[in-house]
Amino acid sequence: MRILDIGCGWGSLMHYAAEKYGVECDGLTLSVEQAKLGQKIADKQDLPVNFILLDYREFQPTEPYDAVVSVGMIEHVGPMNYAEYFGNIHRFLKNDGVFLLHTIGGVTSKTKADPWFDRYIFPMVLFHH
Numbered sequence: 359m360r361i362l363d364i365g366c367g368w369g370s371l372m373h374y375a376a377e378k379y380g381v382e383c384d385g386l387t388l389s390v391e392q393a394k395l396g397q398k399i400a401d402k403q404d405l406p407v408n409f410i411l412l413d414y415r416e417f418q419p420t421e422p423y424d425a426v427v428s429v430g431m432i433e434h435v436g437p438m439n440y441a442e443y444f445g446n447i448h449r450f451l452k453n454d455g456v457f458l459l460h461t462i463g464g465v466t467s468k469t470k471a472d473p474w475f476d477r478y479i480f481p482m483v484l485f486h487h
Contacts, residue, residue, distance in 0.1 A: 362386070362423040362450055364414050365431030369396030369407060376405040383407045384423075386414050414446055422452040429460040 359381045363372050366385025369392070375381040383406065387393050393409035400407035410417065426447050435443045447457055 359424045360384070360421075362419070362426045364426065364428045364447070365434065366392075366396070366409065367429075368392050369400065369409065371427060371429060372396075372407045373400060373403070373405060376400070376407050377403065381406070384419075385409050386412055386417055388413060415442065417446070417450070419450055423450050423455060424452055425456045425458065426450050427458045427460075429458075430462060432459060432461050 359379070361372070361375060361381050361383045363369075363383060363385040366372060366387050367389075369383075369385055372381075372383035372385050373396075376383055385393075385396070385407070387396075387409060388411065390411060393411050397407070397409045399405075400409075428447070432440075432443065451457060
């Protein structure tokens with residue numbers, strides 16, 4: 359099985375899937391530091407994990423994935439970019455592929471978060487066109 363992890367962070371999900379289930383994993387990230395450390399851990403453990411420093415909108419996989427996961431990433435995308443985000447996910451998947459979306463939510467709808475969260479936790483402005 360091949361999995362793509364969009365916004366893979368340090369690669370914990372990929373490391374676990376590769377170690378426990380033999381899954382081949384590619385992870386997209388914009389963080390040089392996370393990619394370096396995550397790849398170092400994967401290489402040390404000889405895991406089939408590959409960090410790719412690239413925006414998901416620019417990614418052109420050579421073949422589709424069995425599954426795509428997105429853990430805590432959609433908060434960075436923002437509602438105005440959802441159509442493009444999900445269109446890319448569809449493009450990354452095999453016809454019978456599976457998509458897992460994890461998000462942080464609440465019981466009430468808000469269009470704007472606390473300014474502190476916008477600045478330090480989810481700086482969405484970095485991901486807008």
